Amino acid sequence: MRLKDKTVLISAAGQGIGRASAIACAREGAKVFAVDINDETLATLPAEAPGIETRKLDVCDRASIDALVAELPELDGLFNCAGFVHHGTVLDIGEDDWDFSFDLNVRSMYRMTQAFLPGMRLRAKATGSASILNMSSMASSIKGFPVRTLYGATKAAVIGLTKGIAADFVAEGIRCNALCPGTVDTPSLRGRIASAPDPVEAEKNFIARQPMGRLATVDDLTPMVVYLLSDESRFVSGQALLVDGGVTI
Ligand code: NAD
Structure with missing residues (x-):
């Protein structure tokens, strides 16, 4: 059980990579709080693995995040997975598109981390470690793709955010990494x-x-998620880890 005695929270856990990660972490012994804005997809999740609790949460809503922090135990792991893919060149990006993508893909991670980090610091003090994982992409500062300018800009910002958090808290045993998948079904x-x-x-x-x-299937990604949330990755922080099927070879 690679995540025994760990409490982790995963956003965007209703479907896709977040959902598969919630199941994988629970199967490795974690107590998982799976959150998503869509409570219908969340509803079927606890049946898939023991140890999963669900909460409806909009990661763009600071008040709801604060209420959840007050309700939940302190976390050992936080996986900020929510994100949106804008389609278009720079000529197609409206001001509203820009604000929406940056709010959901980047600002939500600042909000979630700021809210949950005080509890994680206490956990790290007691246990020696805590881990934050932010969802980035190969489409980021790592590589450009057609019609992914806004998406790539947000995911590049996620890598910068990740490195800053990692630098500030590395001495406290808190690690922060970014996951950069290829194209996932x-x-x-x-x-x-x-x-x-x-x-x-x-x-x-x-x-x-x-x-x-x-x-990629979602289960090509989950081993890396479990690794980065577990103490197996205890010497890894501030990294953007690619799981991209060789795109960036
Ligand atoms: P998805 O896009 O199919 O599902 C996203 C989930 O996020 C949904 O359940 C949705 O309800 C939830 N969500 C949307 N807005 C939310 C909000 N405000 N608060 C809480 N939850 C919200 O899932 P996916 O394709 O696995 O993508 C998950 C993450 O992985 C995203 O950040 C995405 O950018 C990133 N990613 C995906 C791929 C890919 O090819 N699928 C590749 C690289 C990175």
């Missing part, structure tokens, strides 16, 4: 494919940019 990716002018071509193109010749 999740409900929102299926939505992006379905809404393309030619969905068959769109799926072919997503696969073609993966040198391993396939999309």
Whole structure:
């Protein structure tokens, strides 16, 4: 049990990578608080693994986050997974698009970390370690992709945020890392494919940019999530870890 005695909170846990991560962490012995803005997808989650509790949470709502901090025990692990993919070049980005993407993809992580970190510091003082994991992407400061300018800008900011948090709290045993996946087969990716002018071509193109010749499954990502939230990664902090099927070779 790699996460025995750990309490972790995972956002965007209703579907996709967040959901699979909640299940994987619970199976490794963690007490998991799975949060999402969508309580319908959350409702079926506790049946999939023991030790998962769910809470409806909008990570853009500071008051709801503060109320949750007051309710929950102190955390050993925080996985900020929520994010949105804007589609378009720089010419297509409206002011509202910019604000929405930065609010959900970056500012939410600042809010969540600021709210949960005081409790994590207490846990780290008692146990020697705590871990924050922020969802970035290979589409970030690492690599540019067509029609992903706004998305890449937010995910690059996540890496900067991650490194700053890591630098400030490294001496207290608190680690902070960013996860940078390639293209992962999740409900929102299926939505992006379905809404393309030619969905068959769109799926072919997503696969073609993966040198391993396939999309990632969510379970290609969960071992890295468990590793980074566990003490196995105790000497790893401030890193942007790629799980991208070889895109950036
Ligand atoms: P997804 O996009 O299919 O699901 C996202 C989940 O986030 C949904 O359950 C949704 O209800 C929830 N959510 C949306 N707004 C929220 C809010 N304000 N508060 C709380 N929850 C909210 O899941 P995914 O594709 O696994 O993506 C998860 C993360 O991984 C995102 O940050 C995404 O950018 C990142 N990512 C995804 C891929 C990919 O190819 N799928 C690749 C790299 C990075």
